[in-house]
Amino acid sequence: MTPIDILIMAAGKGTRMKSRTPKVLQRLAGRPLLHHVLDQAAHLQARSAIVITGHGATEVEAATAGLASVAGQYDLKFVRQEPQLGTGHAVQQAVPCLADDGTVVVLSGDVPLTQADTLRALVAASQAGGQLALLTVRLPDPTGYGRILRDGAGQVAGIVEHKDASEAQRAIDEIYSGIMAVPARLLKPWLARLTNHNAQGEYYLTDIVAMAVADGLPVAAHRIDDALQVAGVNSPLQLAELERAHQLRQARALMEQGVRLMDPARFDLRDDARTGVRGQLRCEQDVEIDVGCIFTGAVELGEGVQVGAHCCIANARIAAGAVVHPYTHIDGEKLGASVGAGALVGPFARLRPGAVLGREVHIGNFVEVKNSQLADGAKANHLAYLGDASVGERVNYGAGSITANYDGANKHRTVIEADVHVGSNCVLVAPVTLGAGATVGGGSTITKDVPAGALAVARGKQVAIANWQRPTKQPKP
Ligand code: UD1
Numbered sequence: 523m524t525p526i527d528i529l530i531m532a533a534g535k536g537t538r539m540k541s542r543t544p545k546v547l548q549r550l551a552g553r554p555l556l557h558h559v560l561d562q563a564a565h566l567q568a569r570s571a572i573v574i575t576g577h578g579a580t581e582v583e584a585a586t587a588g589l590a591s592v593a594g595q596y597d598l599k600f601v602r603q604e605p606q607l608g609t610g611h612a613v614q615q616a617v618p619c620l621a622d623d624g625t626v627v628v629l630s631g632d633v634p635l636t637q638a639d640t641l642r643a644l645v646a647a648s649q650a651g652g653q654l655a656l657l658t659v660r661l662p663d664p665t666g667y668g669r670i671l672r673d674g675a676g677q678v679a680g681i682v683e684h685k686d687a688s689e690a691q692r693a694i695d696e697i698y699s700g701i702m703a704v705p706a707r708l709l710k711p712w713l714a715r716l717t718n719h720n721a722q723g724e725y726y727l728t729d730i731v732a733m734a735v736a737d738g739l740p741v742a743a744h745r746i747d748d749a750l751q752v753a754g755v756n757s758p759l760q761l762a763e764l765e766r767a768h769q770l771r772q773a774r775a776l777m778e779q780g781v782r783l784m785d786p787a788r789f790d791l792r793d794d795a796r797t798g799v800r801g802q803l804r805c806e807q808d809v810e811i812d813v814g815c816i817f818t819g820a821v822e823l824g825e826g827v828q829v830g831a832h833c834c835i836a837n838a839r840i841a842a843g844a845v846v847h848p849y850t851h852i853d854g855e856k857l858g859a860s861v862g863a864g865a866l867v868g869p870f871a872r873l874r875p876g877a878v879l880g881r882e883v884h885i886g887n888f889v890e891v892k893n894s895q896l897a898d899g900a901k902a903n904h905l906a907y908l909g910d911a912s913v914g915e916r917v918n919y920g921a922g923s924i925t926a927n928y929d930g931a932n933k934h935r936t937v938i939e940a941d942v943h944v945g946s947n948c949v950l951v952a953p954v955t956l957g958a959g960a961t962v963g964g965g966s967t968i969t970k971d972v973p974a975g976a977l978a979v980a981r982g983k984q985v986a987i988a989n990w991q992r993p994t995k996q997p998k999p
């Protein structure tokens with residue numbers, strides 16, 4: 523087996539993105555474009571990948587060195603290209619890093635959706651004859667691209683760049699994708715012979731095609747039908763188009779596993795940009811997901827889980843039969859969050875890191891839960907906050923009640939034992955424990971532990987002043 527060395531061109535400016543972020547770090551499904559391309563190297567079982575950086579090099583290298591999905595898979599190197607004198611010049615910079623015994627696969631850092639099978643077929647086309655192989659596609663509008671020139675027998679004869687092409691050549695609709703596979707021992711001497719005598723005054727990598735032909739070596743063209751696989755990102759609109767295409771692919775894959783998406787065009791699964799955790803949605807049987815939901819990082823949905831419209835769910839596990847009503851926000855961040863079997867959450871609920879809900883728990887509208895465990899059957903149905911709390915089985919937590927868990931310096935725990943009933947609009951000042959079966963009267967501010975079974979009321983006594991006269995308006999002097 524000939525080893526594979528990947529070369530990723532990522533030095534260009536990406537002017538049309540009009541962004542401070544280098545183009546190859548713009549995100550598709552939460553993951554930088556360049557990282558999508560590096561994943562392809564892993565699929566090819568490459569020996570090494572060399573990223574050619576230029577514009578924003580420091581930022582690109584910092585965001586990419588130490589990438590978890592690369593670790594242990596292949597050797598990752600960066601090579602700087604300053605100034606940027608064309609694609610041929612870019613590849614020349616990598617020559618000192620390229621071993622002679624490998625097949626070099628040239629990719630672009632801004633072309634994220636090439637599929638592994640396509641690249642494998644391209645590599646096979648190169649390795650079969652020990653020759654240069656180009657990935658090509660036919661486009662209804664080939665404007666701007668390099669055109670594939672063929673001789674009378676249909677053999678590849680060269681590539682002409684759009685700006686250098688004649689009218690007749692511009693009519694050719696087969697274009698070079700920017701992706702090629704070539705034996706390193708052939709590539710190196712060709713690179714040494716490149717010139718910049720062309721319309722753009724650049725060193726064109728594509729000029730090696732005519733050199734191969736002049737050397738009497740055949741050039742393979744591996745043509746695919748799916749233009750999406752070679753589509754690059756140059757503008758925010760193109761980025762959004764590729765995002766939709768990528769999401770549709772993910773949605774279809776889930777539907778093939780039996781997941782019911784109300785509309786595959788309104789589904790998003792993203793990497794967690796904060797941690798780099800890959801977007802992964804694992805669903806048991808009979809999961810239903812309504813429109814407009816965004817899943818981030820690792821999410822698991824148990825059998826029969828229903829997710830209502832417009833929910834955002836990140837790094838969380840939802841157990842069998844649970845229902846997440848519309849507009850619910852669940853974000854486990856690094857700690858995770860979990861919802862027990864048969865639980866009901868939302869609409870408009872918020873579960874934060876460390877929210878652990880037992881079976882049949884109910885969390886209603888405008889209820890926030892952070893770093894708290896709620897045992898089976900506990901309920902907080904309206905307008906409440908539970909932070910740093912342990913809540914026992916069957917507890918009923920009233921509307922508008924909160925745990926005051928933060929004293930301005932430290933966080934403290936609230937323990938609410940089984941079968942406690944907390945009335946409405948209570949403040950539980952932590953650290954505090956409510957014993958099993960205790961009742962807290964509405965409007966109480968609880969600062970001391972409540973014994974099991976007791977009623978605690980901590981609020982101003984109600985007074986009634988009979989025959990109370992309201993003030994009246996004084997006439998103006
Ligand atoms: C290139 C091809 C063209 C092909 C098209 C496909 C050449 C000469 N032309 O055209 O045949 O149809 O891609 O999209 O190769 N880059 C560098 N350093 C440079 C110049 C470019 O790293 O000095 C990088 C860019 O960041 C980009 C890639 O190389 O990732 C391609 O560059 P781009 O300018 O987009 O190539 P085109 O001129 O469009």
Ligand code: CA
Nearest residue numbers: 534608722724
């Ligand atoms: Ca260019």
